[in-house]
Amino acid sequence: MVDQPLLRIKELRTHFHTERGRVTAVDGITLHVEEREILGVVGESGCGKSVTSQSILRLFDEKRTVKYEGEIHFKSKNLLKISNANMQKIRGNDIAMIFQDPLSSLNPVYTIGYQITESIMLHQKLQKKKAYEKAVEMLRLTGIPAPEKRVNDYPHELSGGMRQRAMIAMALACQPRLLIADEPTTALDVTIQAQILDLINRLNQELNMSVIFITHDLGVIAEICTRVVVMYLGQIVEEADVEKLFSNPLHPYTKGLMKSIPQIDGDRSQALHVIEGTVPSLHDVPNGCRFASRCPYASDLCRAKMPELKIVKTGQKVRCWHYEEILEKEEVDV
């Protein structure tokens, strides 16, 4: 049997019922995560990257607001088909998650030790004392100094970076196969950000676990990921290995994102590139290519008909009618 990827998502659609009608925040996502790989998911806020990640763990309220479609295969199970009780066994145990703001994501009235041991005792059936030892060990692993003292601290008693380390310790307590990191560094200072990235990188190798790393920051992607998925308005517009994406971005949106990264040795007299316009509302999704309204290369075809996500020569996947013409034109320009 061929090596199966750890996680395989096929045509995932996540619909929300809102006061203003049904909204499809994730619209036909297909992607996979290999063993031990760090997959980056990048896009502006509102592009559906967080919804995708939370759909994997089915964190939304299925009774009232959300409806999932498609398949999410993990360890030969379709996560969208299994019972809630079985899903609870996977959450925090096989697949764990860390969030953007560690302060609001940690429960303020319990010590971090309590919050770490909670999932250890639940999933690994350890005694309280053993679980606390494990929690201290995890805190030490994430580089928190004096972990045997810190374990009794409340979240507000820690600094921002320490809190995110504690979050990571909590997520990794049961040695998950997959860690979903939803903008884990966005709320942190730059220096702390680098430390946390290093930590995730290190733990990825030491613990043999895969990571889905969600961010809006291409710089972070370059630093940590092996493969990247670019999302726009609920869809994947480009998928590529990280080197290829940076050396040869194909989708006009990806190109726009690349150009908006400030360069240290760049020309300072020139204004930073800005992608014109704003992301259309999910209540009002265009018929054709979703990026058409902001795309400098958009044609009538783009506005009328949605392009498919195609595999191209270089092994990349791109969702664009004109990527070849654009590429040729650019070569001429150069």
Added chain:
Amino acid sequence: MKIYVLKRVLSLVPILFIVSIMIFMIIHVTPGDPATVMLGDTATTEQVEALRNELGLNIPIYQQYINWITGILHGDLGYSFFMRQSVTMAIISHLGPTVSLAIMAQIMAIIIGIPVGIIAANRKGSLTDQSIMGLSLLGISIPSFLLALLLILLFGVKLQWLPVAGYKALSEGMWVHLKYLILPIIALGSMQVALIARMTRNSMLEVLNMDYIKTARSKGIKERNIVYKHALRNAFLPILTIVGQSFAVLVAGAAVVETVFNIPGIGQLIINSIERRDFAVIQGIVLFVALVYVLINLVVDLLYGVIDPRVRLNHK
């Protein structure tokens, strides 16, 4: 924590000072001379003058306040000329039924209001939630004395299940005691049940939207534990505030309900004192309830510190 407690206690001083001035002023906002009002039109000038002296109305007003407040600090709430006993004694002898009634109404409000509010929050938008919210809106729209009358009409007059008036002390047996108090307790407690249920629901809904609830879910915690361990403890602070305030409201509300059921408590004492213009007793009772309110709020504040570690820190 010690400093936190001390700070809380000290912050009560200005409030109590203002409350004491307001209560002291009650007797002085009466139109006309209090002594004349108390004795009625038939009194002679000498009688009025004698009473004015006894009430201390002839000395400067600040001196009156100082005398009054010094007495209170020594536990002396004044003397009732109508009852021929000290106000403190009068209050103590009427305290039993009121406290019993208020405590039991409070217990009822808590053990019904909080779970019902949690259920409503958990099933937001469902028929259960809508019925609970509808009933609680009805609950806060019926004054306790009216509910008391309606209950008497139904259970006392129509069905004849329960006694409609009177009071039997706890010493006569728990069942007898309760039998006479059931209707008053329901009448008094219903509005607080409704208030606490509404507060609990709002508070729970707010907390259930927090990020840390999502974190707990992502750890695989069971839904029941998410609600009762992670959400409830955070939602508890505003609930606790309402519960704390409700006790003083219940003591005051007991005054009204007691008159409906002829229960010889503080309520009856104050109503009789109004008819007799017995200002010392009125002042004493108002001060007593204010003290209860302030002290319970203090306890609530201290409990905050126990429940929420952030509160302790902020006041270091």
Added chain:
Amino acid sequence: MEAVERNAKLVMLKNDLKKEQRNLFVRRFISNKLAVTGLIIISILTFLVTIGPLITSYGPNEMVVDERLEGPSSAHWLGTDNLGRDLFTRIVFGAQLSMGVGLSVAVITSILGIVIGLYASYYRVLDNVLMRICDGLMSLPGILLAIALLAALGPSTKNVIIALSVVYTPNVARVVRSAALVVREETYIEAMKSQGASSLRIIWGHIAPNTLSPLIVQSTFIFANAIIVEAALSFLGAGVPPPDPSLGNILFDGKLVIFTAWWMVLFPGICIILSVLGLNLFGDGLRDILDPHSN
């Protein structure tokens, strides 16, 4: 010339925006079941109470001695009381009085509350003094404070209104103050101050309008509560003195004859419940509409 044109355009835009906001408010209001139900209940009651005196053939204090304690009939729709007075007529006049007291209290507390709340939010020293007094007043249960005040002032309709206004003004002042404090911190208020705008203009022209939404919601609830407390006070004999009917003292008479005349408790009771329920529904609905974040 150009400036004038631009100004005219701005004014037009502003008017459009106001119209737009008004339309939005109306649309939200109509789609809010709570508010609409509440409004319907209050309207029906107000209508009944207004035309009541015209359709009854009795006076509120008119006694017919040999028609005492008669149940509902075609002559006396809701029966008669222990003195042979027509209950329907008494309830109509009583509801007029009770709702009148409630409305007066709501209006008076709104006016006092907005003045106190606004100035307290603007001047720090004043804030300390006023808010301590409010804390003091609020540390007494409303009904007890009202009883104490009425014991001192003596029972009369006017004194009930005074006592309830004293009881509820701190509530309104607190609500206005906290809304005003939020606006006060906005940058544009700072900007106006630095440009030398008078505090009078800042307070009434710019801060006050922002406190109106919570103020209106709060006064609706105070209206409802005032009806409850007035009824309780009159029931206890500390409020509206007989023989004038108020819903509270009709119930006081009703209590005396509860074993024989259920109608004397039930009908005025329903009248209180409906008016308070209507106002509470309306207030809840308004709060949802005006302040969607609160829930």
